[in-house]
């Protein structure tokens with residue numbers, strides 16, 4: 158019921174990485190879905206322009222956008238409650254990006270840890286887009302006057318940066334047209350991949366896709382790294398340092414978690430059985446999602462229709478903001 162929801166707009170964006178994985182689901186999508194019941198308006202954006210800063214080829218961009226939208230919808234994003242759209246469908250974001258760049262000191266951008274990390278990954282291609290990435294991100298958020306931005310804690314510097322840019326713009330042009338957003342950190346800040354060491358990520362190949370078949374899922378789960386000190390079945394393990402156990406805490410019943418917690422420490426349960434149990438619970442959890450996804454995939458045009466409609470709704474808001482921004486600047 159709309160009247161019981163909190164006022165204000167939620168905004169979040171994610172790069173079009175195609176089929177989503179467990180890390181995307183726990184770190185972002187689950188939160189996106191829940192926020193629909195909490196806030197009056199949610200806007201979720203597939204940020205394809207951001208992707209251009211790092212992709213070598215755009216061949217997969219369209220398909221990745223489609224697959225991602227499919228996963229979002231199957232996971233429970235509701236086009237009636239949320240605006241779901243593609244960043245490049247709203248060109249006003251590029252305008253605001255330019256305006257915000259005028260009040261952004263260059264040194265601030267090159268000092269951001271995320272920029273330093275990115276240039277480490279692609280030293281051969283330090284393009285302007287990489288430097289201006291946070292300004293574009295600030296434009297994404299400010300364009301829709303979002304008050305809440307759900308992101309992982311690793312994005313905290315970007316949100317703080319957005320707040321500074323907004324403050325700077327408002328101060329510079331003596332206006333209050335843009336709004337400083339608040340960060341809403343996701344409850345599961347870092348989901349480790351099957352290597353048990355790095356954040357789950359498609360590029361590292363340590364992910365478990367939501368849309369995989371139950372058999373594929375089980376195969377991936379069986380590859381998960383467990384307590385490194387537990388070399389043999391007869392060795393007692395330590396669930397506190399085991400990523401499989403962390404996942405059990407999310408997807409298994411309290412009784413199962415308690416049993417594993419006790420039995421693992423005295424070698425009462427082996428890692429193979431423990432992983433099988435997790436795979437079974439994960440597959441059960443994802444079954445309704447997979448059924449919805451298969452149904453949605455029967456009509457790809459409907460999925461594109463959701464994105465087109467979202468783009469139009471987003472543009473209506475963006476156009477209004479840009480008009481106010483131009484007036485505040487004093488552009489003729």
Ligand code: SF4
Pocket residue numbers: 383384387394395396399400401402417421426427428429431432
């Ligand atoms: S039994 Fe389970 S919790 Fe214990 S080390 Fe093996 S996989 Fe991890």
